[in-house]
Amino acid sequence: MALLENGGAVPAGPLTKADRDAYARRLRNRSLAVAGGSTAAVLIAIVVLVPLAPGWEAVRRSFFSGEVFVETFPTLLRAFMLDVAIFLWCAPAIAVVGLAIALCRDVRNPALYPLRLFGALYTDIFRGIPVILVVYLVGFGIPGLGLPRPWNSPYIWGSLALILTYSAYVAEIFRSGIESVHQSQRNAALSLGLSDRDTMRYVVLPQAIRRVVPANMNMLIALQKDVALLSFIGPVEIFRQAGVYKSLLANFTPYVVAACIFLAITIPATRYADYLMARQARERS
Amino acid sequence: MTRLTAFTALVLSLAASAALAGGHCAAGKTLTEGKLTIATGNPAYYPWVMNDAPESGEGFEAAVAYAVAEEMGFAAEDVVWVRAGFDESIQPGAKNFDFNLQQYSITEDREKMVDFSLPYYSAAMAVLTRQGVVDAGAAPTVASLSGLKWGADANTTAVPMLQDLIQPQSNPLLYNDNTDVVEAMKANQIDAALFDLPTALFLAAVTLEDGVVLGQFPADRSENPDEFGLLMEEGSALKECVDAAISALTESGALAEIEAAWLADATGVPVIE
Structure with missing residues (x-):
């Protein structure tokens, strides 16, 4: 019997469960105290030391001006609704196109090889081009061909640009999900007399899609931020509105306001994605 | 001597x-x-x-x-x-x-x-548009201009001036620079854009093929003078x-x-x- 680490008295008899529990509790309390102490020390260091920097006053005025924050917040929040709207109509389209491309890449009929090729090319191209370039090309290029209003709207073509790029990523995620379903399950389905189509529909996809939900949550969070790229072709959403304020007020605080508004959405979403992943890990183990 | x-x-x-x-x-x-x-x-x-x-x-x-x-x-x-x-x-x-x-x-x-x-320098603000828009009946009056679809460079004071001088009926679209504004005009996404006069004259003459400077708000206007x-x-x-x-x-x-x-x-x- 060893001496207890915290220097407690060595019990006379054999260790009971109560003794072990008490020991575990002490250890836990101590690590909690250490974690709390170190976090507090870091926070205090930041709060005390940063304002001591010679340029802090200028930085505070430029980035954290309370006056500008209050002045610009309502308009920026209203502009953010446009981001949400674009996000809401893009996300379902991305899911559908992404799944379709993933299915193209899984086609096993030799006659349909062109589909496979198309799927591979599509993901290669749209994952390889920076989003902003696709937004410019599609957002200005296609309407430039002479489409009449309202069909040349930057909202339509900008959204299409996001859909093209993101569906390429999402397709790869779906494909990884589809490939994670073991071949033996397809064989079993075939032996039960299911067609290829039904095998995919009733056996593979239900498992595949569930497995990639957390990964797709990450794509949703990324999309939520990239919606701001549409501002490059005209729409005045939160990022652009913040830029206008920045220019008029010669102050970067509006960008900080925009960042706060984004965080209010993305932090809960990220935590939810973490939760889903943790739950999935538990189910698998 | x-x-x-x-x-x-x-x-x-x-x-x-x-x-x-x-x-x-x-x-x-x-x-x-x-x-x-x-x-x-x-x-x-x-x-x-x-x-x-x-x-x-x-x-x-x-x-x-x-x-x-x-x-x-x-x-x-x-x-x-x-x-x-x-x-x-x-x-x-x-x-x-x-x-x-x-x-x-x-x-x-x-x-x-x-x-x-x-x-x-005191800049007059000017309206840049295309011949097609003028042919369709746009005239240098505030009443006529407010009905157009507007664009502007987001980083300029043209944005608040657009609201003050013209009050467009639909929300203007804003861009990063002159080039993007002109591109949007070519794509027919906007009818007109507000620039300082020298820039508008240059864009109309060189960059935008059928560009027209429809009118100006003179530099010596009493409200919102734009001074560099x-x-x-x-x-x-x-x-x-x-x-x-x-x-x-x-x-x-x-x-x-x-x-x-x-x-x-x-x-x-x-x-x-």
Whole structure:
């Protein structure tokens, strides 16, 4: 019997469960105290030391001006609704196109090889081009061909640009999900007399899609931020509105306001994605 | 007699050089002693700077820069050019220029964060559109203009002016720079855009094939005049010296001459009612 680490008295008899529990509790309390102490020390260091920097006053005025924050917040929040709207109509389209491309890449009929090729090319191209370039090309290029209003709207073509790029990523995620379903399950389905189509529909996809939900949550969070790229072709959403304020007020605080508004959405979403992943890990183990 | 004249000339020239060396107001206040560092945009646009080469002194702002430098006591070869965008100019911390000129409009809000010199130019605002829009019935009246689909460069004071002067019926679309505004016009996503007059004239003549400057809000309008100033760091020690130079150039008529030399005559552009 060893001496207890915290220097407690060595019990006379054999260790009971109560003794072990008490020991575990002490250890836990101590690590909690250490974690709390170190976090507090870091926070205090930041709060005390940063304002001591010679340029802090200028930085505070430029980035954290309370006056500008209050002045610009309502308009920026209203502009953010446009981001949400674009996000809401893009996300379902991305899911559908992404799944379709993933299915193209899984086609096993030799006659349909062109589909496979198309799927591979599509993901290669749209994952390889920076989003902003696709937004410019599609957002200005296609309407430039002479489409009449309202069909040349930057909202339509900008959204299409996001859909093209993101569906390429999402397709790869779906494909990884589809490939994670073991071949033996397809064989079993075939032996039960299911067609290829039904095998995919009733056996593979239900498992595949569930497995990639957390990964797709990450794509949703990324999309939520990239919606701001549409501002490059005209729409005045939160990022652009913040830029206008920045220019008029010669102050970067509006960008900080925009960042706060984004965080209010993305932090809960990220935590939810973490939760889903943790739950999935538990189910698998 | 000849000797006397020579002597007088010598005395005079000595006095003049002493005045230059001792009296010039920028001494010790510039980034590099004896040099004047001037920033402009990257790229710098016509007709403000020709061929994106401010060192040539060609273009309105390049010429103004050299005139101001001379007035402050710097020879042309003592002028150093750097590039700095608007964001770099308003960021807190040390700047890499003594002053920055790229059509910065002087506004009260901006004055809180940076220093501006006295204005060196008062810009008329002008409506850039395409022949097709004019053919469809657009006229230089506020009533007609407010029905158009508007665009503007998001980083300019054209954005609030659009609201003040025209009050468009639908929300304007905003872009990063002139090029994108013109691109959107070509794509027929916007009917018209608001620019300062020289920029609008240039875009209509060179960049936009069927571009038309439909009308202008003259520079001397009483509300919201758009005046360009040299931008300096907040609390710049150089401001007084720069202001004195610009006052001198304005009074001597040199600024007006530079303007006449580089900026197109705008009297042909109808005034918007």
